[in-house]
Amino acid sequence: MAEAMTAPSPAAAGSTAPMLQVQDLQAWYGESHVLHGVSLDIRPGEVVTLLGRNGAGKTSTLRAIMGLVGRRTGSVRFEGKETIRSRPDEIGRAGIAYCPEERGIFASLDVTENLRLPPIVRPGGLDIATIHALFPNLKERANSPGTKLSGGEQQMLAIARILRTGAPLLLLDEPTEGLAPVIVQQIGATIREIKKRGFTVLLVEQNFRFAQTVADRHYVMEHGRVVDTLGRDELAGSTDRLHAYLGV
Template structure:
């Protein structure tokens, strides 16, 4: 079996004095959609931020396409081929939609073209000149995902793309993620919305107290439901 696209081993991370991740281990294979489930504070967002090099202190191993990234700076990590869509979406208020869309540099060939992104999210085309500050939550989310599809990165880290959005928008985001999978993107997705996660993912990792405590294939989800309810408190 080939080496997974992304492999975390013993990943630990700290914010100042507080030790947030206590040895996270997981794998994402090329073309998969994998979710990180867990309660608030379980370490899901920190795991993504640690992969991106956005936590002040981390140790362990982050191997991406055979390269060790634990010591790399966040710009080098992005250039290795990982793109990040943060929980707060990170739309730049003083940039318009087009400027936001073109902000992340193309790091390798094979990214989507702007017409393809507009086809995926027609709103972004209509609002091309609007300042980022004036977008609705759903539009912000579309822009936050859309702008990382241009870059040619093959692994997308999406932090709670469904959070705080109307059901119809959540469905659109879900269709988008399935479409991205069909186009060969690999996705690591943080979710609290269990039902949403099961409509898009191949596998789920459950996190608790800064560790991965369980891995469930989407097909086995029904059987594992009781345990998951306990972990997630839903």
């Protein structure tokens, strides 16, 4: 299928209708009840973060949105369509792309093969030339096995791989975890660039100092619940609240 360089356009970035609307989301791993009524929404073109300490439920929220938990109830509406009973593969084909913390790079494939592996789900994905412009390291390492890359290069590859699919909503789980500061800066620049191109991002982060450089809004989680919401313009006056939540 031909790859396009235009940005995804299921809705205009300035639209007020949520691209993703989560209401009273409950989730379980076996008998363990990990999410307790999570509600959030994301409008087209936004970058929104989930903040919180380890174990707060951030990753479980992404996995529950994708249907990758043992059981879930509540409502997860994507572009107005209910997905709570959909399978993970159906959710992916609908236009939600998930980049897990462990990255999922295939050892037996080189960089280009890893890039080309996921299917195109919509027009609007980035072509290989554009990906190479965003991530010059991937062009230099195009024929290298995926797991021979550095941690930062593997993270770039994991993000680049989903940008190619054309999915308009990207779920990124801890993309800066364990990376050198220079790579963190590059990941931040990439998120700002893909926002300009019309992608919508839900980002899990523990590094608030990074999150505040890329995000429009922040949801704070504790014990499997959303306990606060902060807009970018509220951050300066919310230092004490954030310290209490995150220990920053």
